[in-house]
Amino acid sequence: MRIDRMGEARLIRLIQRTVKSRGRLRVGIGDDGCVLKNGTVVTTDAYAEGVHFELAYMSYEQVGARCACAALSDVVAMGAEPEVLVVALGLRKGMTDSEVRALYRGIERVCAQLNCEVGGGDIILLDRLVLALTATGRTKRPKLRSEANPDERLFVTGYLGLAETGRLALKLRLPKRGLLPAIRRHIEPLPRIQVLRRLGASVRALIDTSDGLATDARHIGELSRVRVVLWLDKLPIHPATHRLCRAMGLDPVRFALCSGEDYELLFTARRLVVSSVDRVPITCIGSIEAGSGLYSVSKDRLMPVLEIGYDHLTAGQTIT
Amino acid sequence: MRIDRMGEARLIRLIQRTVKSRGRLRVGIGDDGCVLKNGTVVTTDAYAEGVHFELAYMSYEQVGARCACAALSDVVAMGAEPEVLVVALGLRKGMTDSEVRALYRGIERVCAQLNCEVGGGDIILLDRLVLALTATGRTKRPKLRSEANPDERLFVTGYLGLAETGRLALKLRLPKRGLLPAIRRHIEPLPRIQVLRRLGASVRALIDTSDGLATDARHIGELSRVRVVLWLDKLPIHPATHRLCRAMGLDPVRFALCSGEDYELLFTARRLVVSSVDRVPITCIGSIEAGSGLYSVSKDRLMPVLEIGYDHLTAGQTIT
Numbered sequence: 001m002r003i004d005r006m007g008e009a010r011l012i013r014l015i016q017r018t019v020k021s022r023g024r025l026r027v028g029i030g031d032d033g034c035v036l037k038n039g040t041v042v043t044t045d046a047y048a049e050g051v052h053f054e055l056a057y058m059s060y061e062q063v064g065a066r067c068a069c070a071a072l073s074d075v076v077a078m079g080a081e082p083e084v085l086v087v088a089l090g091l092r093k094g095m096t097d098s099e100v101r102a103l104y105r106g107i108e109r110v111c112a113q114l115n116c117e118v119g120g121g122d123i124i125l126l127d128r129l130v131l132a133l134t135a136t137g138r139t140k141r142p143k144l145r146s147e148a149n150p151d152e153r154l155f156v157t158g159y160l161g162l163a164e165t166g167r168l169a170l171k172l173r174l175p176k177r178g179l180l181p182a183i184r185r186h187i188e189p190l191p192r193i194q195v196l197r198r199l200g201a202s203v204r205a206l207i208d209t210s211d212g213l214a215t216d217a218r219h220i221g222e223l224s225r226v227r228v229v230l231w232l233d234k235l236p237i238h239p240a241t242h243r244l245c246r247a248m249g250l251d252p253v254r255f256a257l258c259s260g261e262d263y264e265l266l267f268t269a270r271r272l273v274v275s276s277v278d279r280v281p282i283t284c285i286g287s288i289e290a291g292s293g294l295y296s297v298s299k300d301r302l303m304p305v306l307e308i309g310y311d312h313l314t315a316g317q318t319i320t
Numbered sequence: 321m322r323i324d325r326m327g328e329a330r331l332i333r334l335i336q337r338t339v340k341s342r343g344r345l346r347v348g349i350g351d352d353g354c355v356l357k358n359g360t361v362v363t364t365d366a367y368a369e370g371v372h373f374e375l376a377y378m379s380y381e382q383v384g385a386r387c388a389c390a391a392l393s394d395v396v397a398m399g400a401e402p403e404v405l406v407v408a409l410g411l412r413k414g415m416t417d418s419e420v421r422a423l424y425r426g427i428e429r430v431c432a433q434l435n436c437e438v439g440g441g442d443i444i445l446l447d448r449l450v451l452a453l454t455a456t457g458r459t460k461r462p463k464l465r466s467e468a469n470p471d472e473r474l475f476v477t478g479y480l481g482l483a484e485t486g487r488l489a490l491k492l493r494l495p496k497r498g499l500l501p502a503i504r505r506h507i508e509p510l511p512r513i514q515v516l517r518r519l520g521a522s523v524r525a526l527i528d529t530s531d532g533l534a535t536d537a538r539h540i541g542e543l544s545r546v547r548v549v550l551w552l553d554k555l556p557i558h559p560a561t562h563r564l565c566r567a568m569g570l571d572p573v574r575f576a577l578c579s580g581e582d583y584e585l586l587f588t589a590r591r592l593v594v595s596s597v598d599r600v601p602i603t604c605i606g607s608i609e610a611g612s613g614l615y616s617v618s619k620d621r622l623m624p625v626l627e628i629g630y631d632h633l634t635a636g637q638t639i640t
Contacts, residue, residue: 001416001417002413002414002415002416002417003411003413003415003416003417003420003443004413004414004445006417008443010417011417011420011443014417014420014421015420015421015424015441018421018424018425018428019424019427019428019431019437019438020428020432021437022432022435022436022437024403024404024437025404025437025439028437028439028440029438029439029440029441030440031440033439033440034404034406034437034439034440036403036404036456040360040456042404042406042439042454042456043406043440044406044407044408044440044441044442044452044454045408045442046408046409046410046442046443046444046452047444048410048444048446051444051445052444083344083356084344084345084354084356084362086354086362086363086364086454087364088364088365088366088408088452088454089366090366090368090450091323093322093323093324094322094324095322095323096321096322096323097321097322097323097326097330097331097334100323100331100334100335101334101335101338104335104338104339105338107339108338108339108340111339112340112342115342116342117339117341117342117344117345117348117354118339118349119345119348119349119353119354119362120348120349120350120351120353120354120363120364121335121349121364122364122365122366122452123323123328123331123366124366124367124368124371124372125324125371126368126450127447127448128447130410130446130450132364132366132408132442132452132454134362134364134406134408134452134454136356136360136362136456
């Protein structure tokens with residue numbers, strides 16, 4: 001079967017069946033990263049021009065920063081402090097040294113903010129710019145997608161759909177008034193490490209929102225074997241997203257469910273007493289219950305969630 | 321300046337100037353991999369269809385195995401035991417699940433031989449097959465390019481130019497008689513971990529031969545601030561390479577100096593009493609002296625070596 005018709009989840013299961021465990025890993029394929037027995041987290045991600053970023057409205061420095069944010073977000077989503085980032089670059093032949101330098105300036109700037117080292121890499125020539133970034137980190141107690149339990153609540157940092165709002169604002173060249181926070185979140189989605197540092201002890205299951213709330217919440221439900229119920233009336237939707245959805249005739253709740261690449265922390269906890277950390281809002285958006293499936297509650301009606309987020313293989317969102 | 325005119329070495333220096341050290345690394349940019357203070361080695365490499373491998377005469381399983389060998393070779397070249405390999409894949413849209421599975425079978429087979437785990441990865445769609453593999457390993461005492469000292473000898477495992485002999489045999493569809501060892505070394509250049517395990521304590525400077533002896537020996541000389549003198553009459557050149565060079569009218573010594581991707585261990589040691597480990601020959605091919613530059617001795621004449629190996633940016637070998 002062609003991979004662009006089978007979707008990521010099936011392909012990952014196929015790969016899981018092909019490789020064998022040799023007892024060195026605490027966490028293997030299927031989470032945001034793998035974890036060695038000694039607590040080292042390793043996670044890798046690839047980003048291509050025209051798919052994950054656009055040079056039409058982003059500088060090379062912004063591209064570097066954005067990809068570094070996404071890579072380090074996976075380390076944070078394992079409950080770890082980033083340590084080192086290595087960079088495999090596929091460059092276009094005509095690129096100049098100052099463009100490469102700008103890319104690395106962006107990567108370095110984000111690494112500096114997360115106290116992470118750039119440890120080297122590899123460079124090859126391709127037809128378009130591709131970055132494959134691998135980050136390592138360290139944690140005594142990895143946070144997994146599979147550790148949600150009934151009677152916990154579901155929380156998310158920041159805003160849902162804000163980065164996608166920013167992406168569309170740039171792509172469609174909308175007037176920037178009122179959309180700047182969204183554009184900033186798209187261009188430099190800094191991982192929420194300060195939230196992890198402050199609240200880590202309370203966090204049970206953890207994932208970062210890279211494929212859209214609907215998909216990411218489903219991952220927690222499936223891997224923890226619990227039912228996730230989303231409180232649709234409580235989703236944190238930024239005024240910029242409301243403004244964009246109004247202008248485009250979109251439903252902001254569906255937009256929040258399906259939009260990827262916010263790189264916010266989505267986690268479960270028994271209880272949480274703070275509503276923000278360092279001005280990053282933390283919102284309770286649902287509950288964990290015994291059972292299975294992803295459900296939503298809005299105005300007291302319980303419904304299965306049919307929306308799905310972004311699939312990198314079929315390259316689409318299905319809003320049913 | 322366009323990067324395809326400036327070469328890898330200058331680009332690496334430019335990147336070194338752009339990123340800052342934060343004291344977490346024992347070894348940073350510029351060796352086969354970086355090393356964290358706790359002895360974790362991290363190394364990343366990218367491989368593209370049409371550049372690093374050809375699907376015209378290699379199966380997907382062979383491609384997976386070959387790329388895994390190359391990635392793990394860098395860990396071994398840091399004096400470390402591989403621990404985990406993560407895989408960022410850029411797949412062509414039309415690829416099938418069985419092709420992806422074959423790729424992973426090849427990766428898994430090599431990892432099994434080196435007792436390394438496949439720890440997951442990421443998949444995106446591109447116009448051609450690209451693999452970015454990142455491997456980690458662990459070592460108490462990393463082996464660096466910069467640790468050669470005068471009065472040491474230079475050694476290499478296996479044969480020089482053997483993998484390139486195999487690549488040309490396949491590419492030019494030569495009759496395979498007498499060329500099979502070369503084809504095997506091109507298709508599955510298993511890292512020489514058994515040599516490292518047996519002789520590690522004697523090894524001083526270490527690098528793997530990925531860009532050709534001329535370039536790789538120069539790296540040792542430059543980073544160790546010593547003169548490297550190659551004994552051209554002693555280079556281990558396989559009968560298959562002699563056969564190919566005869567047929568193509570090439571000088572086998574120049575061929576051995578310039579051909580990349582053998583993934584043999586090139587190292588210095590004070591003295592070595594074995595001439596093979598597990599049937600892998602180990603040959604003394606030169607000496608380390610005070611001074612600088614790469615020189616050769618043949619029939620008692622000392623000459624500077626002008627040959628250079630493969631440069632991935634300018635994508636060429638210059639045989640002057």
